[in-house]
Amino acid sequence: MSMNRRQFLAATAATALVAAGTARAFAADTIKIGVPTAKSGPVGVADQADWLNGVTMAVEEINAAGGVNGRMLETSVVDIDLLTPEGTVAAFQKLVEGGVQALAHSFAIIPQPAMDVAASNGVPYLHGNTSQASLDLVKANPQKYRNIFQIDVAETYYGAGFVKFLSNQKAAGWKPKNNRVHIVQEQIGYTQVISKATQAAIAASGGEWEQGPITDIQFPVQDWTPVVQALKEADCGVIMIDHWVAAELASFAQAFVLDPTPGALVYLQYGPSQPEFLDLAGEAAEGFIWGSVIGAYADEKGKAFREAYKAKYPGTMGMVYTGSGYDTIHILAEAWKTADPADFDAVGKAIKAIKYRGVCGTYTFANDTNSPLSYPTMTDDAEDAQAHLIFQVQDGEHKIISPDSHKESDLKPAPWM
DSSP states (O other): OOHHHHHHHHHHHHHHHHHHHHHHHHHHSOEEEEEEOOOSSSSSHHHHHHHHHHHHHHHHHHHHTTTBTTBOEEEEEEOOOTTOHHHHHHHHHHHHHTTOSEEEESOOSSHHHHHHHHHTTTOOEEEOOOOHHHHHHHHHOTTTTTTEEESSOOTHHHHHHHHHHHHHHHHTTOOOSOSEEEEEEOSSHHHHHHHHHHHHHHHTTTTSSEEEEEEEOOSSOSOOHHHHHHHHHHTOSEEEEEOOOHHHHHHHHHHHHHSOOTTOEEEEESGGGSHHHHHHHGGGGTTOEEEESSOOOOSHHHHHHHHHHHHHSOSOOOSSHHHHHHHHHHHHHHHHTTSOTTOHHHHHHHHHTOEEEETTEEEEOOSTTSOOOEETTTOSOGGGSEEOEEEEEETTEEEEEESGGGOSSOOOOOTTO
C-alpha cells in the first residue's frame, strides 16, 4: 500500500472517529427548557405550580421514551415576581442567559416585558397568557415576535363563549327566571376585557339577553356581603363573577350560599380551576358553574392524563394549566424532532406549521397571531380547535357540561335553584 493511500485511510478513519464522537456528544447534550414559576405572592402561585407539574410529567415521559432524537430534556426553573415588570424581566433574562433552548410559561400578568426578553435573541417562547394584548403585539410586529406563541386564545372569548353557552342551555331546555345578566367585575385589565366582551355579546344577542347591573370589586375582596346583597336586590337570572383568584371565589361561594339569589345561574370566571377552590369552599362549591378556554378534556386521552396526573400528584387536580403545561412540552418535542433546538428560527417555523392534538384539544398556530382556534365560537370543527369548556361542581367534582361534544354531565340545578 502506498504512503498516500495509508495516509488517506488513516485520515478517513480519524475523521470517522471524530464524527462518531461528535454525534455521541450531540446526543448526550440535554435540551434545556426555561420555566419561570412564581413560588410566592398573592396571585398565580397555584396556576404556576399546576403548569410546572404538567411540564415535569411531560419531560419525564419523553425522557423515559428515549428523549428527542436521543437527547434528554431538562427544565431550568426560576422564581418570578408576576406583579412587576422588573421581576418579570429578571426571571426571563436569567433563563435566557442560562442558555435555554425554549421558554415555557403558564402566564405573565405583564406580558410585554417577558415577550421582549424572549424576542431579544429569538428563543422560542410558548405561554398561556390568554391575552389579547399579547396577540396584538405579535400581529403588530410579526418579525420581532416570530418565535412567540400563545397556546390558547384571547380572554375575549370568555365573554362571547359564556353568552353562547347560556343560549345553548336555553335551547336545550333550561328556563332562566329572567334574561338579565348581572356582572361583578374586578379591576385588572384581564377581567375588564372579559367584562366588555360579555357586555358586547349580550348587546349582540338581539334581546335574548339583557344587561343587568355591573358591580365593581377591588382585589383583595375583604367582605363579599355587600356584593351578595346587591345580587339579591337586582335578582337577575344569570350572575357572572368576573374574578379569577380561587381563594376569593371560594369565599364568595361560602357567602353566597348563606343568602343566595334564588333561581339564578351563577358563573365564576375561571378561578375554580385552581385546586384551592374546592379545598377551601368545601360543600359550598356545589352547583357553581365556571369555564376555561383551555382545559383537560374528559375523553380517552384526557382521562388517561388525569389518572396519571393524580397518581403522581395526589390531591385536588387543577383542570387547566396541568394539561396545557403538559401539552406545551410535547409541542416543543414534536418541533425538535425535525429542527435543531439551537436553530431558534427553524424551531419557530416548525411550531408555526404544527397541528398537535393534546389532552386540551388541538393546537395550531398558522395565523397572524400565533395562537389556536376556539370551539365552538371560532369554528364548527371540534377537532380543529380547543373546546371552550364549561364545568359545574357536581358532588364535589368538576364535571364538563358544555359543549355537548365534550360533556360529562348535563347542567344540574344548584341548591339555590
